[in-house]
Amino acid sequence: MLSESELQALLAARHPDPFSVLGLHADADGKLWLRALLPGAAGVMVLEAGTRKVVASLPHREGGFFEAPMGRRRKKFEYRFQVRWDDGHEGCHADAYAFGPQLExxxxxxxxxxxxxxxxxxxxxxxxxxxxxxxxxxxxxxxxxxxxxxxxxxxxxxxxxxxxxxxxxxxxxxxxxxxxxxxxxxxxxxxxxxxxxxxxxxxxxxxxxxxxxxxxxxxxxVAAPLREPQALSAERVTANRRDAAISIYEVHAASWRKPEGRFPTWDELAAELPAYAAAMGFTHLELMPISEHPFDGSWGYQTLGLFAPSARFGPPEGFARFVAACHERGLGLLLDWVPAHFPSDAFGIAQFDGTHLYDYADPREGFHRDWNTLIYNFGRNEVRQFLIGNALYWTERWGVDGLRVDAVASMLYRDYSRPAGEWVPNSQGGRENFEAISLMQRMNERLGLESPGAITLAEESTSFPGVSRPTSAGGLGFHYKWNMGWMNDTLRYMHEEPIHRQWHHDKMTFGLVYAFSENFVLPISHDEVVHGKGSMLNKMPGDGDPNEWQKFANLRAYYGFMWGHPGKKLLFMGQEFAQRDEWSHERRLSWELLEDERHAGVQRLVRDLNSIYRELPALHRLDCEPAGFEWLQQEDRLQSVFAWLRRDDVGGEVIVICNFTPVPRPDYRLGVPAGARAWRERLNTDSAHYGGSNVGNLEGTLKVEKKAANGRPQSISVSLPPLATLILVPA
Structure with missing residues (x-):
C-alpha cells in the first residue's frame, strides 16, 4: 500500500511525481497495484480494456484515493475505470496515469x-x-x-x-x-x-x-488538430515581390462593417470584405491583430493569445475560410503581429511559473512605460523560440501571405521612451537592443526558409539602417519597411493652407533623398486617424461651404501624389471614401457617406489609382530602385508644383504632376525627356468623375515641342487643374 506520507502529499497536490505512484505499479515482490485519485468518486471498478470484464474493485482509502492489488497479475495490462460518482452519475474512462512520457x-x-x-x-x-x-x-x-x-x-x-x-x-x-x-x-x-x-x-x-x-x-x-502546412501559390509569391504592384487595404475587422451589438463572424467578413477590397483594386488586405486579446480598446495590439484567432469572430475554422476567400479574390492577406510586448493580466504569461519567465526581470528592460505592458525577454532562447515559432505558425499553418511587425522601433532601442538613467545599456554600453535585433533577423531567416514567398513588413519609425536589407548583408531581413518619415512630412505639408505651402516645399521632396535606402511602403494607417488626429479629409484645409470643395480636392490630389510616388501603398479603411469622423473601434465606418457624390468620387479615384498602379509597370516595377524615378520639376516653390518621371525596366515611362494650390495653371511649361512625341492624360484627380471641376487636358494630346524648359531641350504645355494631380502616359 502507498505510504501515508505519500498519500497525504497526493491529497494536498504536493507530491513531486504522481506518475510514480498513480496507475499500475509493481511492488518489491512484483505484485501489481492500481491506484487512482478521483475526488468526488463513490466507487471504482477496474475493467479490462478489450473485454470490459471486471478485474477488481478499488477500495476507497481516503479523500478520493482508491487502491488495490491486482490479484495474481504480474504483467501490466490495459484497463479502464468504471466510476460511480457521488452525484449518482456513472462513466467508463481510461486513466491519464496509464500513459507514459509524451514528448520525444x-x-x-x-x-x-x-x-x-x-x-x-x-x-x-x-x-x-x-x-x-x-x-x-x-x-x-x-x-x-x-x-x-x-x-x-x-x-x-x-x-x-x-x-x-x-x-x-x-x-x-x-x-x-x-x-x-x-x-x-x-x-x-x-x-x-x-x-x-x-x-x-x-x-x-x-x-x-x-x-x-x-x-x-x-x-x-482545445482546438482541432493542427492544419497541414499551407504553401503559397506561385501567383501569391509573385504578387509579394518588390517589383510587383502592392497596394494594401488596412482593416480593423471588428468595425469595418460592424453589425449592431455584436462582432462580425469570419464567414460574414469572408462574404464581403475580400470582394470589396478586390473590386477597389487593392492587392493585399492587412488585418490589425486578430490573435486573442483581453481588451477591445487595445485593437489587438496587447495580445495574450498569440496562437489563437480571436473568439470575437467565431471558431478558428472560420478564419481558414476567410484566408481562402482572400486568395480566391486574388488578394494577399497580411496580419499585424506583435512581438514587442504583452499585457500583465494575471491569467496570462506574466509571472507564468511564479518568475519572470517571458519578460525581463529588471523593469528598466521589462516594463513598457507608454503602454503599461511587459516586454518579452528577447535574449532568452525559449522566448525567442516562442515568438519565432508563432510567426511561422501564421504563415505556414494558415497560409497568410505575410506579417506586418508592430512597434519595431520600441524593440530596437533599449532607451525607447525612457529618460536618462532609466534604461540598461547593451554589452557595449550602447542603446541598441542586440537581443531584439538578433530575434528579428532569425525570425526573418526562419520564414524565408520554411515559408518561401511570405513577406514581413516592419513598422519602424527611426533611421535604423538596413531594416529591409538581407541578414546576409547585415540587415534585419524584412522585405519592406513603413516610411513613417514620408507620411509625417507630407501630411504636415498638406495640413498647411495652400498660400503657405511654398514655405514648406521641402517636406514633399525630402522623402526622395532616402526613398531607395529601403524597400518602402507609404503608409496612411489607422494611427493617422485616431487620438484627436482627425480623419484624412479633416486634415485638409478648406473649412466649410463654399470652401469645402478644397478639402476634397486636396485629399484627391494627395492620393494622386501618393500613388505616383515611389513605394508600395497602404491605406486604412474608410479613408478610401473620405470618412469624415475619426476612426473608432466601437462603431462601423460611415458607409452612408457614399450617397454623397463627393465621397463616392474619392472612392472611385482610389479604385482607379489602384487600377493604373497595377496596369502601368512604370508605376510599380522599380518602386524600390533609383532608376525608376527622375525629377522633372522640384523647385517651383512659388506655385507649389511638383513633377517627376516614373520608369520601368523595359523603357516604359509615366509623368506625374501635382499642383497644390487652388489656382489653375492653363499653360504650364514642363521639360520632358526625349522619346515620346506626345503625352496624354491618363488620370486627373480634378475630373468631374471624382467630384472635381474638370479642368485639365482631356480633349487631346500634349505634343512635345522643341522649347527648352527645366534644363531640357523639349517640353510640353500642360493645363494644371487646381489642387490636383495628373498622371500622363505616352500618346
Missing amino acids: EQDLTLLARGEHPRPYTQLGAHPMEQGGEHPVAGVRFAVWAPNARRVSVVGTFNNWDGRRHVMRLRHGAGIWEIFIPHMQPGDLYKFEIVGPGGNLLPPKADPYARASQLRPETASI
Missing part, C-alpha cells in the same frame, strides 16, 4: 535549447489517440514552466480540481506534460501552477492555445 527526447532537447523550429507542434493542447491494442482518443498537453513546483491541467472536465491531473515534469527541458483521455476539441482548460515559493498562482491560460474563450472569460479551448 529529440523534441525535448530542441525545446530546451530554444531551437525547435515548430514548438507549437509539441507545446499546447493536441487532440490525438494513444494506447496499445485499445487506443483511446484524448488530448496531449505540454507547457513550459521550469520553475514551477507543480502544474495541473484543470477545466470543466475535472471540476477545475488541480489534484486530478497533475502533469509529469521532464526535468531537462522544464516542460510539464500529460495525456488526458476523452478530452476533445471544444473543452475548456487552464493550467493550475504552484510557484517556486509554494504559492498557488492564478489559473493560467495556455501560451500555445490555438483557441480561447471570448472575453471577459479567459480559459483556453
